[in-house]
Amino acid sequence: MKFEDRTTALPADVLMRVDKPARYIGGEPGSVMKDEKDVKVRFVMCFPDVYEIGMSHIGMQILYGMFNSYEDIWCERLFSPWSDLDKIMRDENIPLFSLESGKPVKDADFLGFTLQYEMCYTNILQILDLSKIPFYSKDRTEADPIVIGGGPCVYNPEPIADFFDMFYIGEGEVRYRELMDLYEEHKEKGLSREDFLRAASHVPGIYVPSLYDVSYDKNGRFTGMTPKYEDVPARVEKQLVKDMNEAFYQTNPVVPFIRATQDRAVIEVQRGCIRGCRFCQAGQIYKPVRERSAENLLKQAQTILKNTGYEELSLSSLSTSDHRELKVLLETLIGYCNENKVNISLPSLRIDAFSLDVMDKVQDVKKSSLTFAPEAGSQRMRNVINKGLTIDDILNGSRLAFKGGWNKVKLYFMLGLPFEREEDAVAIADLCNEVAKVYFDTVPKEERHGSVQITASSSFFVPKPFTAFQWARMNTPDEFIAKAKITKQAVRNELNQKRISYHYHDCGTTIIEGIFARGDRKLSASIEYAYNHGAVFDAWTESFSYEGWMTAFKETSVDYEDYIYRVRDDDEAFPWDFIDCGVRKEYLLNEWKRAAEASVTPNCREKCAGCGCAVYGCGVCTEKRS
Amino acid sequence: MKIRFKFTRSGPMRFIGHLDMMRYFQKAVMKSGIKAAYSEGYHPHQIMSFAYPLGVGMETDGDYMDLEMTEDCDPEGLMEALNSVMHEGTYIKEVSVLSDTALNAMASVEAADYLLYIDGDPEKLKKAVSLMLDMKEIAAEKSGKNIREGIYEAYVSDDGNAVFLKLSSGSKLNVRPADVFAAIRKCDETLSLRMIKRLEIYGSEDGKLTPLIKCGVAK
Numbered sequence: 001m002k003f004e005d006r007t008t009a010l011p012a013d014v015l016m017r018v019d020k021p022a023r024y025i026g027g028e029p030g031s032v033m034k035d036e037k038d039v040k041v042r043f044v045m046c047f048p049d050v051y052e053i054g055m056s057h058i059g060m061q062i063l064y065g066m067f068n069s070y071e072d073i074w075c076e077r078l079f080s081p082w083s084d085l086d087k088i089m090r091d092e093n094i095p096l097f098s099l100e101s102g103k104p105v106k107d108a109d110f111l112g113f114t115l116q117y118e119m120c121y122t123n124i125l126q127i128l129d130l131s132k133i134p135f136y137s138k139d140r141t142e143a144d145p146i147v148i149g150g151g152p153c154v155y156n157p158e159p160i161a162d163f164f165d166m167f168y169i170g171e172g173e174v175r176y177r178e179l180m181d182l183y184e185e186h187k188e189k190g191l192s193r194e195d196f197l198r199a200a201s202h203v204p205g206i207y208v209p210s211l212y213d214v215s216y217d218k219n220g221r222f223t224g225m226t227p228k229y230e231d232v233p234a235r236v237e238k239q240l241v242k243d244m245n246e247a248f249y250q251t252n253p254v255v256p257f258i259r260a261t262q263d264r265a266v267i268e269v270q271r272g273c274i275r276g277c278r279f280c281q282a283g284q285i286y287k288p289v290r291e292r293s294a295e296n297l298l299k300q301a302q303t304i305l306k307n308t309g310y311e312e313l314s315l316s317s318l319s320t321s322d323h324r325e326l327k328v329l330l331e332t333l334i335g336y337c338n339e340n341k342v343n344i345s346l347p348s349l350r351i352d353a354f355s356l357d358v359m360d361k362v363q364d365v366k367k368s369s370l371t372f373a374p375e376a377g378s379q380r381m382r383n384v385i386n387k388g389l390t391i392d393d394i395l396n397g398s399r400l401a402f403k404g405g406w407n408k409v410k411l412y413f414m415l416g417l418p419f420e421r422e423e424d425a426v427a428i429a430d431l432c433n434e435v436a437k438v439y440f441d442t443v444p445k446e447e448r449h450g451s452v453q454i455t456a457s458s459s460f461f462v463p464k465p466f467t468a469f470q471w472a473r474m475n476t477p478d479e480f481i482a483k484a485k486i487t488k489q490a491v492r493n494e495l496n497q498k499r500i501s502y503h504y505h506d507c508g509t510t511i512i513e514g515i516f517a518r519g520d521r522k523l524s525a526s527i528e529y530a531y532n533h534g535a536v537f538d539a540w541t542e543s544f545s546y547e548g549w550m551t552a553f554k555e556t557s558v559d560y561e562d563y564i565y566r567v568r569d570d571d572e573a574f575p576w577d578f579i580d581c582g583v584r585k586e587y588l589l590n591e592w593k594r595a596a597e598a599s600v601t602p603n604c605r606e607k608c609a610g611c612g613c614a615v616y617g618c619g620v621c622t623e624k625r626s
Numbered sequence: 627m628k629i630r631f632k633f634t635r636s637g638p639m640r641f642i643g644h645l646d647m648m649r650y651f652q653k654a655v656m657k658s659g660i661k662a663a664y665s666e667g668y669h670p671h672q673i674m675s676f677a678y679p680l681g682v683g684m685e686t687d688g689d690y691m692d693l694e695m696t697e698d699c700d701p702e703g704l705m706e707a708l709n710s711v712m713h714e715g716t717y718i719k720e721v722s723v724l725s726d727t728a729l730n731a732m733a734s735v736e737a738a739d740y741l742l743y744i745d746g747d748p749e750k751l752k753k754a755v756s757l758m759l760d761m762k763e764i765a766a767e768k769s770g771k772n773i774r775e776g777i778y779e780a781y782v783s784d785d786g787n788a789v790f791l792k793l794s795s796g797s798k799l800n801v802r803p804a805d806v807f808a809a810i811r812k813c814d815e816t817l818s819l820r821m822i823k824r825l826e827i828y829g830s831e832d833g834k835l836t837p838l839i840k841c842g843v844a845k
Binding site for chain 1: 705
């Protein structure tokens with residue numbers, strides 16, 4: 001049926017009462033319609049946030065394309081209804097529906113959540129609630145879909161484990177076909193939900209929380225997890241794509257009618273990162289780095305632009321500067337884009353002569369600002385976090401940029417890092433001052449167009465699983481604020497203080513994020529409590545309530561401080577230990593010890609640190625070394 | 627070379643706002659590969675303009691977009707190229723080549739036809755429409771201006787489920803169909819508005835209201 005002849009799932013009068021009704025109509029160019037009768041599985045994929053955020057996520061676009069390339073599967077999309085529609089749906093008893101078919105979510109075979117940040121957890125419950133699916137896996141019946149989660153948050157899924165029937169650990173391209181085949185087989189044979197969950201636990205990468213017993217010591221601290229049955233694996237292995245050039249890529253993505261947060265075509269340059277920054281979770285869980293070839297990327301870019309009509313292209317990866325064919329890639333892309341009136345939105349590149357030259361070619365005359373992410377102010381702290389960026393890199397990069405006509409610099413920092421001292425908070429101000437000084441030393445008075453502007457901002461550090469800092473103690477809100485105030489005062493004391501503006505982020509969400517990052521299964525009760533008392537869209541400052549969460553922990557008797565405000569013992573059992581993500585715990589512990597000594601560990605290309613990922617036999621681990 | 631396209635919009639696409647429609651047409655132009663001209667400056671964009679913003683929820687049988695091309699081209703070919711990449715729910719149905727001196731679409735607008743789909747009793751609707759026409763003063767919701775003289779025609783369709791309106795539009799006196807319905811509803815509160823469809827937009831040629839597709843056409 002043609003789009004113009006379709007009726008929307010929501011009645012027109014409802015659509016006319018909500019903000020941005022196009023969030024809920026589906027049917028965008030690139031969206032896939034199938035006949036329910038022709039498919040065996042209806043898979044509803046949900047990004048538990050508002051449409052414009054979810055539609056900006058390329059992971060979801062990739063999996064949507066991959067699933068729909070299978071004839072027997074119809075993948076549909078679902079996002080969190082905004083509060084205006086949420087209220088109408090409750091008042092008028094309208095069940096939540098998926099965008100493509102407009103049919104109730106409850107009738108789907110699978111409901112998959114992509115979990116990109118911890119602050120979306122209450123939105124999971126909103127989706128289940130509006131779909132009339134029980135919150136807890138144990139309460140679901142044959143009439144409910146299988147609820148599955150994926151994405152970076154599943155590297156510690158325990159705080160939400162009770163809400164999910166299963167999790168997929170790792171990159172979705174690898175095992176979904178196998179899981180779907182297994183499901184179809186069970187469906188055809190008329191086997192039970194329980195049978196399917198048990199069988200699914202044998203699929204590599206699939207974790208079925210209900211099949212494990214969790215133990216705690218007398219103080220309620222997590223001590224371990226054991227499978228309930230012999231055939232259920234004790235360890236779940238992360239799944240990863242070995243060759244990015246062979247992996248499925250979505251060249252015909254869904255193009256939203258309304259402006260999404262990322263309103264452009266995207267190519268994924270590489271997955272993973274060679275740099276072992278000790279605070280960074282993405283750097284560890286996506287190891288080893290695997291590149292797409294420049295040739296392949298150019299072809300993908302051309303196809304996506306032709307299929308979508310986007311006027312802007314962006315490059316996605318954790319550290320694009322490390323791509324070995326970056327030069328040829330950017331040069332060909334810039335040529336192609338200029339010819340076809342497409343803008344390139346450059347990723348943050350390491351600032352050097354080459355990248356400045358590239359920026360010169362794509363940026364308009366009003367040179368926008370340059371960005372550095374030193375993450376810490378002092379060299380000692382940068383060594384602690386293993387950020388291989390020196391003061392010389394920053395100052396030389398700034399000098400080149402100022403000579404090239406830029407006069408705005410953005411600097412990103414973190415506060416509350418382990419082993420941080422008061423002098424490190426002061427060093428942030430000193431570094432900003434040094435950069436300003438470089439400007440005045442480099443650019444003669446008569447060539448200054450407006451003066452240099454330095455914008456420094458700091459976020460507060462959250463220790464994450466599978467990083468060297470998973471043992472670290474997190475700062476309290478008072479400690480965070482005290483440190484930010486030291487930096488702020490130090491900026492005021494600098495000679496060039498008028499050229500520097502310093503901001504720091506709110507720390508309420510940081511604390512809650514920290515609790516979910518390293519918490520355990522006891523937290524599901526707190527999340528349910530918070531949701532039932534009004535928490536939803538916690539990633540949005542206007543709807544977040546710190547006090548609400550504190551009440552939730554208290555009312556559900558969860559000692560949240562134990563998750564964040566102590567240094568964990570070297571041999572402590574972690575709720576996420578059951579996941580094999582390639583990077584071994586001994587390696588991370590060694591990195592934790594090296595951090596204490598402020599020792600730098602070389603990146604993957606300089607020297608293999610023996611993290612454990614070599615077993616995958618792919619990416620940087622198998623590159624020829626000069 | 628300036629081209630005027632007449633397009634339709636129906637079905638769920640009516641829930642898209644005006645700015646998003648513009649972005650939608652820009653993408654369609656990019657996809658089709660037709661040679662649109664770009665503005666000068668640091669942020670070049672297609673030289674595209676619309677006659678009359680289409681409100682969220684409205685369908686149309688006759689809205690207009692002007693597009694400047696870099697070179698002379700076959701207008702029918704352009705229409706075909708665009709329609710081949712357009713999404714279901716919007717179609718280009720007519721095309722004309724404008725003279726170099728033609729007013730742009732927005733500046734040309736003088737009047738527009740609408741169909742208001744109404745839920746309610748047809749007899750009551752007929753009565754309410756005639757009561758509305760007897761009013762001397764009808765205030766626009768936003769400006770408070772009297773829009774009565776801008777209501778050129780108003781009558782109920784044969785099946786009794788819709789009201790046809792011919793309304794003054796553009797810079798002189800812009801009458802919004804929703805304001806006219808508000809006046810009808812004042813005469814009978816049991817009536818409710820289901821949907822508005824724009825049927826045609828007029829400019830002026832030789833002092834006569836003329837569909838925009840025939841205004842400013844190259845000889």
